[in-house]
Amino acid sequence: MEYILSPSLLSCNFASAGNDIIEVWQAGAKYIHLDVMDGLFVPNISFGQPVIKSLRKCCDIIFDVHLMIREPERYIADFVKAGADIITIHLESTEKVAETIAMIKEAGLKAGLSIKPKTPVSALEPYINDVDMVLIMSVEPGFGGQSFIEGSCEKIAEVKQMVTARGLSTDIEVDGGIGTGNLADVLKAGANVIVAGSSIFNGKATESVKAFDEIAKQI
Numbered sequence: 001m002e003y004i005l006s007p008s009l010l011s012c013n014f015a016s017a018g019n020d021i022i023e024v025w026q027a028g029a030k031y032i033h034l035d036v037m038d039g040l041f042v043p044n045i046s047f048g049q050p051v052i053k054s055l056r057k058c059c060d061i062i063f064d065v066h067l068m069i070r071e072p073e074r075y076i077a078d079f080v081k082a083g084a085d086i087i088t089i090h091l092e093s094t095e096k097v098a099e100t101i102a103m104i105k106e107a108g109l110k111a112g113l114s115i116k117p118k119t120p121v122s123a124l125e126p127y128i129n130d131v132d133m134v135l136i137m138s139v140e141p142g143f144g145g146q147s148f149i150e151g152s153c154e155k156i157a158e159v160k161q162m163v164t165a166r167g168l169s170t171d172i173e174v175d176g177g178i179g180t181g182n183l184a185d186v187l188k189a190g191a192n193v194i195v196a197g198s199s200i201f202n203g204k205a206t207e208s209v210k211a212f213d214e215i216a217k218q219i
C-alpha cells in the first residue's frame with residue numbers, strides 16, 4: 001500500500017537534528033514532521049521558526065509542520081517564511097479556524113486541520129472541503145513516546161468515510177504511538193500519512209524507516 005512516512009523530529013537528537021533529517025530522507029521518508037509547542041495549547045515547549053529556518057537548508061524533504069500553539073493565525077506568515085510546506089493547525093486552538101486555513105492556502109502551502117483525541121470527527125465537517133489534510137491525534141498532544149489510544153482507528157475510518165462520501169482526496173494523517181506493531185491497523189483504517197517519532201528515532205532510524213516500508217508494502 002502506498003503511504004507517506006513523516007518521522008517526528010521531536011524524538012531526534014537535537015544536537016544533530018540536520019543529520020537526523022538527512023538520514024530519514026535518504027532512507028526514503030518523504031516528509032519530516034515538525035512539532036511546534038508553545039507551553040499553552042499543550043503542556044510542553046519544543047522549538048519554533050528560527051530552528052525550522054536553519055533546518056530548511058539540510059535537504060529537500062517536505063516540511064510537515066504541526067502547530068500546537070494558541071491562536072496560530074499570529075504566526076502563519078513566520079512559518080511560511082521559515083520554509084514550511086504543509087502547516088497543520090488544531091481545531092481547538094483558535095476561534096479563527098477558517099481564516100487561518102485560508103491564510104495557509106493563500107501562501108501557496110497545503111493546509112491541515114487536526115483534532116485532539118476527545119474531539120469528535122463531526123467537528124471537522126464545516127472545514128473538510130477546504131483542507132488538504134486531516135490530522136487525527138492518537139495521543140494527547142504534547143509529548144512523544146505515549147501509547148496509542150484505542151478507538152483512534154475508528155476515528156480514522158470515520159474521516160475516510162467523510163472524505164470518500166464527498167468525493168475528496170484529502171490526506172489523512174495519524175500522529176502518536178505508532179510503531180511496527182500497529183502500523184498495518186492505521187493504514188487499513190484509512191490513514192495515508194503516518195507520523196512516528198520514538199519508534200523511528202529511539203533506535204536506528206534507517207532500519208526503522210525500512211521496517212515501516214516493508215509492513216506497508218505487504219498490505
Ligand code: DX5
Pocket residue numbers: 008009010011033035066139140141142143144145146175176177178195196197198199
Ligand atoms: C505529540 C506530537 C507527535 C509526537 C509523536 O504531541 O504531535 O508528533 O512526536 O511521537 P511518538 O511517535 O513517539 O508517539
Ligand code: ZN
Pocket residue numbers: 008033034035066175195
Ligand atoms: Zn505531531
